[in-house]
Amino acid sequence: MPYRLPHRFRPLAVLLATAFLACTPSRKNLGSTYRGVLISNIKNFDPALVQDQYSSMCQFQVYETLLEYKYLARPYDVQPCLASAAPAISDSGKVFVIRIKKGVEFADDACFPGGKGREVKAADFVYSIKRMCDVRTQTTGWWIFDGKVVGLDAFRKATESLPPLPEQYHPALYDGEVEGLRALDDTTVRLELTKPYPYFKYILAMPYAAVVPHEAVEYYREDFMNHPVGTGPFLLKEWRRGLRLVFERNPKYHHGFYPTEGMPEDSAEGLLADAGKPLPFLDRVELDIFEELQPMWLNFLRGNLDNSIIPKDNYAEAVTPDKSVRGDLAAKGIKLFRQKDLDLVYMCFNFEDPVLGKHKRLRQAMSLAFDADQAVELFYNGRGVRAHSPIPPGLFGYDPAYKNPHARYDPEAAKALLVQEGFPGGKGLPEFEYLTVAASNYRQMGEHFAQCMARIGVKIKVSTCTWPEYLSRLKQKKVQIIAGAWGADYPDPENFLQLLYGPNESPGENNANYKNAEYDSLYREMAIMQDGPERKAKIRRMQDILAEDCPMIPEIHRLRELLIYDWVGDHRGHAVLDAPIKYYRIDAALRRSRLEGRGK
Amino acid sequence: MINFILRRLLYTIPIMLGISLIVFVLFHVAGGNPVYRMLGKNASPAEILRLTHQLGLDRPLWVQYLHYLADLLRFDFGRSWETRQRISEMIATGLFPSLCLAVPSFILTTLLAVAVAMVSALFKGKAVDKLLVVGSVLGMSISILALIIGAQYLLAYRMNLFPISGFEIGWRGLPYLALPVLLWIANQVGGDVRYYRSVLLEEIGREYVVTARAKGLSRGRAMRTHVLRNAMIPIVTRLVMEVPLLFTGSLLLENFFGIPGLGNMSINALNASDFPVIEAVTLFGSILYILANLVGDVLYAVFDPRVKLS
Numbered sequence: 001m002p003y004r005l006p007h008r009f010r011p012l013a014v015l016l017a018t019a020f021l022a023c024t025p026s027r028k029n030l031g032s033t034y035r036g037v038l039i040s041n042i043k044n045f046d047p048a049l050v051q052d053q054y055s056s057m058c059q060f061q062v063y064e065t066l067l068e069y070k071y072l073a074r075p076y077d078v079q080p081c082l083a084s085a086a087p088a089i090s091d092s093g094k095v096f097v098i099r100i101k102k103g104v105e106f107a108d109d110a111c112f113p114g115g116k117g118r119e120v121k122a123a124d125f126v127y128s129i130k131r132m133c134d135v136r137t138q139t140t141g142w143w144i145f146d147g148k149v150v151g152l153d154a155f156r157k158a159t160e161s162l163p164p165l166p167e168q169y170h171p172a173l174y175d176g177e178v179e180g181l182r183a184l185d186d187t188t189v190r191l192e193l194t195k196p197y198p199y200f201k202y203i204l205a206m207p208y209a210a211v212v213p214h215e216a217v218e219y220y221r222e223d224f225m226n227h228p229v230g231t232g233p234f235l236l237k238e239w240r241r242g243l244r245l246v247f248e249r250n251p252k253y254h255h256g257f258y259p260t261e262g263m264p265e266d267s268a269e270g271l272l273a274d275a276g277k278p279l280p281f282l283d284r285v286e287l288d289i290f291e292e293l294q295p296m297w298l299n300f301l302r303g304n305l306d307n308s309i310i311p312k313d314n315y316a317e318a319v320t321p322d323k324s325v326r327g328d329l330a331a332k333g334i335k336l337f338r339q340k341d342l343d344l345v346y347m348c349f350n351f352e353d354p355v356l357g358k359h360k361r362l363r364q365a366m367s368l369a370f371d372a373d374q375a376v377e378l379f380y381n382g383r384g385v386r387a388h389s390p391i392p393p394g395l396f397g398y399d400p401a402y403k404n405p406h407a408r409y410d411p412e413a414a415k416a417l418l419v420q421e422g423f424p425g426g427k428g429l430p431e432f433e434y435l436t437v438a439a440s441n442y443r444q445m446g447e448h449f450a451q452c453m454a455r456i457g458v459k460i461k462v463s464t465c466t467w468p469e470y471l472s473r474l475k476q477k478k479v480q481i482i483a484g485a486w487g488a489d490y491p492d493p494e495n496f497l498q499l500l501y502g503p504n505e506s507p508g509e510n511n512a513n514y515k516n517a518e519y520d521s522l523y524r525e526m527a528i529m530q531d532g533p534e535r536k537a538k539i540r541r542m543q544d545i546l547a548e549d550c551p552m553i554p555e556i557h558r559l560r561e562l563l564i565y566d567w568v569g570d571h572r573g574h575a576v577l578d579a580p581i582k583y584y585r586i587d588a589a590l591r592r593s594r595l596e597g598r599g600k
Numbered sequence: 601m602i603n604f605i606l607r608r609l610l611y612t613i614p615i616m617l618g619i620s621l622i623v624f625v626l627f628h629v630a631g632g633n634p635v636y637r638m639l640g641k642n643a644s645p646a647e648i649l650r651l652t653h654q655l656g657l658d659r660p661l662w663v664q665y666l667h668y669l670a671d672l673l674r675f676d677f678g679r680s681w682e683t684r685q686r687i688s689e690m691i692a693t694g695l696f697p698s699l700c701l702a703v704p705s706f707i708l709t710t711l712l713a714v715a716v717a718m719v720s721a722l723f724k725g726k727a728v729d730k731l732l733v734v735g736s737v738l739g740m741s742i743s744i745l746a747l748i749i750g751a752q753y754l755l756a757y758r759m760n761l762f763p764i765s766g767f768e769i770g771w772r773g774l775p776y777l778a779l780p781v782l783l784w785i786a787n788q789v790g791g792d793v794r795y796y797r798s799v800l801l802e803e804i805g806r807e808y809v810v811t812a813r814a815k816g817l818s819r820g821r822a823m824r825t826h827v828l829r830n831a832m833i834p835i836v837t838r839l840v841m842e843v844p845l846l847f848t849g850s851l852l853l854e855n856f857f858g859i860p861g862l863g864n865m866s867i868n869a870l871n872a873s874d875f876p877v878i879e880a881v882t883l884f885g886s887i888l889y890i891l892a893n894l895v896g897d898v899l900y901a902v903f904d905p906r907v908k909l910s
Contacts, residue, residue, distance in 0.1 A: 041868055043683045051640040138651060140640030160650070225684060241683075241693065242860035242868065243767055291868060292856050294749060295765040298757040302764060466873040468632035468681075475636050475648075507648055509641055 072262030093196030150180030202490030426457025698861030739790025
């Protein structure tokens with residue numbers, strides 16, 4: 001006989017069941033909401049402090065810069081954002097005069113009188129850059145202006161003697177003139193550079209150069225980093241740390257339009273159908289944070305997220321060996337999206353090490369002994385192309401025909417080089433330390449490197465440590481071999497070639513502490529040259545020097561893969577812009593029909 | 601009792617000093633210089649020196665320790681290296697979601713474990729007892745990680761019985777908490793049952809229980825009125841020692857189910873080597889542990905009149 005609940009408990013059971021059902025989350029009418037993913041917590045919303053991809057992605061929903069990257073056109077270039085037209089550049093590329101759009105207002109916020117955002121003026125750009133360069137903000141981005149704008153270094157120096165923030169801002173210093181950074185009137189900014197840096201236009205599109213209202217900085221003081229007040233397409237509505245960020249359309253945003261130019265394939269894919277229409281198309285953006293990949297993956301498959309990266313462990317269930325999306329996922333409307341990242345994964349040798357720094361053929365041999373193709377398969381599911389120099393595909397100076405003679409797997413040639421250098425079979429060599437951060441995948445990469453080196457008799461000890469300890473040792477030059485990765489800050493080869501520029505030695509980004517007079521001289525010349533045959537020739541010579549000296553083993557340039565539902569329209573990858581969400585469009589009816597019956 | 605509590609609180613001062621010293625030395629020696637990560641890439645040597653000085657990291661270690669102690673007295677744990685948030689604010693924000701998960705889980709686990717242990721003890725050696733013991737051992741043997749991964753996939757994704765992850769405040773949050781609470785119970789109850797069962801069996805074997813039974817009390821009544829009361833001291837000890845863990849959160853459950861509590865915060869801090877946060881959570885946990893000890897001692901006297909607090 002079936003068990004029956006005693007009468008006295010029945011009302012309670014009914015009550016509990018009703019309560020649970022009433023509380024069960026239903027799929028609300030999502031409308032034009034984009035639901036994206038962050039696989040790391042974001043740090044904060046202060047443009048002066050942004051230094052990671054995810055924080056930058058969130059800041060760009062709220063803040064804007066004078067220039068911005070073109071969404072569809074390639075090669076990567078910039079266009080006016082808050083500027084009303086492209087900068088007027090004179091004096092051989094050293095003077096930028098930029099007129100700003102009239103009528104653009106900061107979002108309404110309590111920091112303004114009456115809570116009403118005011119119009120953006122040229123002085124706001126001057127203030128924002130000065131604030132970013134103020135020593136006391138502890139900015140991570142001073143390097144973008146360091147030595148580049150006339151008078152700005154002196155301004156920064158002067159801020160060193162001011163009392164710590166947020167006590168006083170010293171308007172006298174902020175209102176004082178910096179020769180190379182001036183507001184000529186309410187709508188004109190003039191920047192004067194020390195040298196004609198061709199990539200300076202990209203710097204004006206970086207999040208560090210975003211315009212912030214001084215009222216918000218003064219009103220929120222230390223808490224400014226949690227209260228973004230910008231001119232961007234969205235407003236931050238909710239920020240539950242570790243869980244979710246919600247943005248809603250900024251009702252005062254009227255100055256952005258969908259691009260009218262793109263590549264031929266963009267037209268074919270329908271990406272230009274919205275050309276010239278006012279942005280954004282979305283009413284709301286929800287970015288869920290997932291530190292663990294399983295819940296992200298399951299939520300994506302369920303349709304609770306509009307896109308997802310592909311976790312390494314789920315790769316085979318999502319992608320076929322011929323690199324297309326599997327049939328069951330395609331039937332759900334999931335598309336595989338692939339693009340080349342502007343990045344470099346590499347290993348480098350510390351030139352201050354008495355053995356590694358002195359023996360060129362030893363470094364060449366180690367480069368030849370490293371099986372990068374196997375590493376790409378083992379650690380990146382084949383998502384990468386072999387690197388031959390620091391410059392990734394898609395940048396000026398990248399030549400697919402260029403082959404670094406030491407960036408190939410040839411253990412026999414490596415052994416021969418060791419013999420020539422006096423270390424046959426690795427005899428006479430000490431054990432080298434490969435230092436990496438304590439994480440299973442980094443350790444595995446180290447073990448793979450050690451195993452490759454063992455084939456030619458070079459002994460490697462893989463050591464791991466915490467990230468702060470790793471940085472401390474790296475910046476104090478207390479390492480022998482390390483692995484690193486570099487993503488483009490801006491699409492110019494200078495950003496990659498500076499990784500081995502002598503004066504950038506540790507604590508700078510030249511972690512190999514490599515110094516070569518010819519390379520350094522060529523770097524200085526190419527850094528202020530416009531793209532052209534002469535610049536290309538200099539870059540080629542620099543690549544040859546690196547191939548010969550072998551301060552680094554260029555490993556791979558990664559490919560980014562993303563799964564995305566077909567109800568997300570106008571989606572195009574961009575290697576510099578982390579999330580051009582303002583261009584996305586949601587087909588709400590298609591999403592509703594696809595999700596029907598798929599559960600919560 | 602007041603004197604006892606005051607004296608115990610005084611004893612905690614040297615203990616706290618010792619803990620703070622160990623934590624400080626551990627994290628300041630292993631932690632490396634935070635300035636490198638705070639300034640990001642391309643920081644110049646001059647910038648590094650300047651910020652190192654500004655943060656007082658170029659002072660002798662003992663001076664830094666004194667400053668650290670002074671900050672602790674003001675409940676100022678400093679700022680996160682990662683987000684630059686005040687850590688005291690981070691703890692305050694994370695406490696509520698952690699308790700939302702931990703308190704119901706703890707209460708339900710305890711009630712269930714005591715009830716099951718009583719049944720098991722009552723039927724010692726019988727099939728029911730054997731079944732419950734085997735079940736408890738099984739529950740103890742499965743790692744929480746395997747439970748989470750399996751249940752999230754099977755119960756939440758495949759069977760669609762629960763939301764996959766998420767957190768909401770108020771009644772709307774109930775469905776999100778249901779699965780993590782069940783998993784907490786599944787993971788904890790086995791160990792608790794085995795412990796409570798052995799405590800109860802020890803009491804059942806005592807003379808006063810035989811006397812009570814001889815006077816005509818049923819097994820169940822003897823269990824409820826005599827055995828359970830006398831077994832309270834070891835039970836309370838275990839419960840009180842578990843209370844600090846409720847505040848510091850469940851690392852894996854919070855992380856997998858997207859509950860923005862202290863456990864989630866701690867695991868993020870561990871992943872990012874955000875030492876000031878780890879340091880603060882360690883200290884916070886230690887303080888709670890010491891307080892829990894004190895509460896436990898006071899409760900002994902409540903449950904057992906033979907215990908005198910002096």
